[in-house]
Amino acid sequence: MTEPFDFGAFLERLMDRRRLDAAMLSRAAGLAGGELSSVLRGGAPGPSVLRGLAPALELHAADLFVIAGARVPDDLAPVDPEAGSDVHRLVRVAVALPDERRPELAHVVGSMPQEERVLPVPPPRPHERYPGGPGALLMRLVRNRNLGWTATAHTFLAATGRYWSAATYGGIGRGTVPLTDELLADFCAVLDVCGEDLAALTGITPATPRSTGPCPGEVAGLIWDVRRLTAAQLERAVEYAESLRDRARPLTPPDAPTPPASPDIGLPPTASPGGRIPHSGGSADSSKNR
Incomplete structure (x- = not known):
């Protein structure tokens, strides 16, 4: 027990x-x-x-x-329960922005007014009523960012470049999937809580993050800020982030060959029984960091 x-x-x-x-x-x-x-x-x-x-x-x-x-x-509590499913879209664009553009995005998101709550705060869903344990605490903190299991899998992939299935995150909450230092490092990249405090919470010291993206604090802070936005506001934030990204792209000369289209980011169609993409190292390829 x-x-x-x-x-x-x-x-x-x-x-x-x-x-x-x-x-x-x-x-x-x-x-x-x-x-x-x-x-x-x-x-x-x-x-x-x-x-x-x-x-x-x-x-x-x-x-x-x-x-x-x-x-x-x-x-x-998060303002709009419907907004959480799109958080990963904003994170995807944010990690692809030049360093000098990311504070601009954070400023715009932070300046959006908090609207009145339309829907009541929902009670925990049956599958999210976890027993005790460090994994349960972490998954409750993730839910406090307005992220369900599927949204968690998408958002962690966008923030860290590594994919774990939605069911794997559910297993972490239930205690059926061991909470490793590597997994805890991924939580550090998404939760706006420092690694030392998560170590005090779980008794596990996070591994050194392997992400080559921006400062984890920037991404985690953005995820925290958007929990007070409605779905419509989050959509406007995504559109603004995309405009920043497009302005940062160099112009292609008219006579330059058209580069091959890169696949859009998304969850892989299959995963290994452990919840990970079946490739060495457990890291998503470079196309999934965009």
Whole structure:
């Protein structure tokens, strides 16, 4: 049986990493004297405690609710459940942009106003009601980015150049697929959480990322920002990113031969039983990094 997650012990690991004692963290989070002590002794943190701790620990408040096993409040949840299936399209274009263009895209996405929620926050789907364990926590954090299993597979491929099947990610959440340091490195590229904090969360040190794309923090930050957009806003963000990409392409002289068309990025039609593309190294080919 999987051991229940000890939020207090996780909090102590974060405090050690940040060189904070209980008094310092209580002051930074604006907590009363006994509130933090209660959590460190195993008490359940309330919403106000989690909202106070998040900025003091430099974590997203919504993520801290997920880690604590608490329901994410509506004001912190993704705005449009329908938008998550297109996140990978934006990531695909973003990783192909020149370095100087990517901050421009991030600025435009960040400046989009947050619209009113139209659909209620849905409850977890039956197949996403995971047991305890580090893989379950990671998959709940991924869902907090508005990504279901299939959207996760697409987005991880776009961000890291490596494909794992949707069922593999489901297995990580259920604990039937082992969480390796290599897999954890992929989560680092998608979650806006640093590798050291994920190590404190899971007990596993991530492998060195093998992606040759942009800084993982840029991609992860973009994925986080678009969770507050509607599907229509995300479509406009994709169109803007594509315009940046097209402006960055050099013009082809009129007499130059037309290069062969490269295949569009997408999920491979088949995968190995382990969920990976059956080729050496587990890395997607260069056409899938575009």
